[in-house]
Amino acid sequence: MKIVTDERCTGYDYPGHPERPERIGLTVEKLRAQTELPIEWASPGPAQDREILRAHTPEHLGRLDEPRDFDLDTPFFPGISGYARASVGAALEALRSARSGQVAFSLMRPPGHHAMRARAMGFCYLNNVAIAVLAALADGCKRVAVYDFDVHHGNGTEAILLNKPGAALFSIHQYPCYPGTGTRNLGKNCFNYPVPPETARIEYRHVLASALEQLKAFKPDLVAVSAGFDCYNHDPLAQMTLEAEDFYWLGQSFHHLGVPVFSALEGGYSRELPDLILAFLKGLDGQ
Ligand SMILES: [Zn+2]
Numbered sequence: 001m002k003i004v005t006d007e008r009c010t011g012y013d014y015p016g017h018p019e020r021p022e023r024i025g026l027t028v029e030k031l032r033a034q035t036e037l038p039i040e041w042a043s044p045g046p047a048q049d050r051e052i053l054r055a056h057t058p059e060h061l062g063r064l065d066e067p068r069d070f071d072l073d074t075p076f077f078p079g080i081s082g083y084a085r086a087s088v089g090a091a092l093e094a095l096r097s098a099r100s101g102q103v104a105f106s107l108m109r110p111p112g113h114h115a116m117r118a119r120a121m122g123f124c125y126l127n128n129v130a131i132a133v134l135a136a137l138a139d140g141c142k143r144v145a146v147y148d149f150d151v152h153h154g155n156g157t158e159a160i161l162l163n164k165p166g167a168a169l170f171s172i173h174q175y176p177c178y179p180g181t182g183t184r185n186l187g188k189n190c191f192n193y194p195v196p197p198e199t200a201r202i203e204y205r206h207v208l209a210s211a212l213e214q215l216k217a218f219k220p221d222l223v224a225v226s227a228g229f230d231c232y233n234h235d236p237l238a239q240m241t242l243e244a245e246d247f248y249w250l251g252q253s254f255h256h257l258g259v260p261v262f263s264a265l266e267g268g269y270s271r272e273l274p275d276l277i278l279a280f281l282k283g284l285d286g287q
């Protein structure tokens with residue numbers, strides 16, 4: 001199991017904002033302290049402009065250096081473009097690891113799945129997973145599927161990958177909820193599974209499982225996971241019902257797919273986030 005992280009990603013902070021540096025810091029502590037899961041630590045690789053520009057406009061990339069907030073959820077921070085690039089670099093490193101046969105998880109912030117081609121939103125500045133998927137397709141992968149189990153719709157990933165040959169998105173999310181999209185399938189390749197708030201855990205598991213069956217039917221040669229742990233029962237930002245063992249089950253399900261898989265952290269704002277991530281990783285590792 002390779003974990004790609006960089007302690008510098010905890011260097012920006014907005015007091016009271018749910019997307020806080022402790023999310024990563026406490027998870028790194030937890031993973032370093034445990035002994036059940038052998039971990040190889042890695043740093044993010046570089047993220048080249050040409051890779052980012054497959055998913056984003058040059059204007060958007062330039063905008064990240066302009067010191068103005070993007071929206072109410074998504075403040076400007078000094079150096080945010082560097083943080084966002086490092087998070088992209090970690091997703092790309094996780095992708096490379098997966099393609100060379102290692103299971104990899106990018107444990108970074110900022111998250112990415114709300115970032116649109118020309119707009120930062122929802123705590124996201126650059127779309128880490130979409131950039132990695134486009135890199136994989138440019139580098140010989142034929143069919144790449146994204147499975148997004150963050151409780152919020154992966155609207156940015158959807159907008160960037162819509163009708164992109166070789167790509168498919170399966171997003172399972174709470175609706176109604178931020179950002180208010182993802183109520184129906186879009187184009188030829190974006191499949192949405194909206195689930196009402198407070199849906200019973202067992203029913204939510206059924207929806208996750210049926211999305212997984214559809215992902216298998218797509219016959220991907222690579223799977224990218226937008227791993228958001230805010231569908232957890234006690235997450236403060238949503239009203240879903242999953243428990244730690246469900247994240248273990250999700251990890252196990254990806255382990256059994258039999259194709260290279262890499263994951264990148266999206267949301268997850270509860271105190272138990274480190275335990276949820278460890279459960280997911282154990283499943284991914286086939287434990
Ligand atoms: Zn989320």
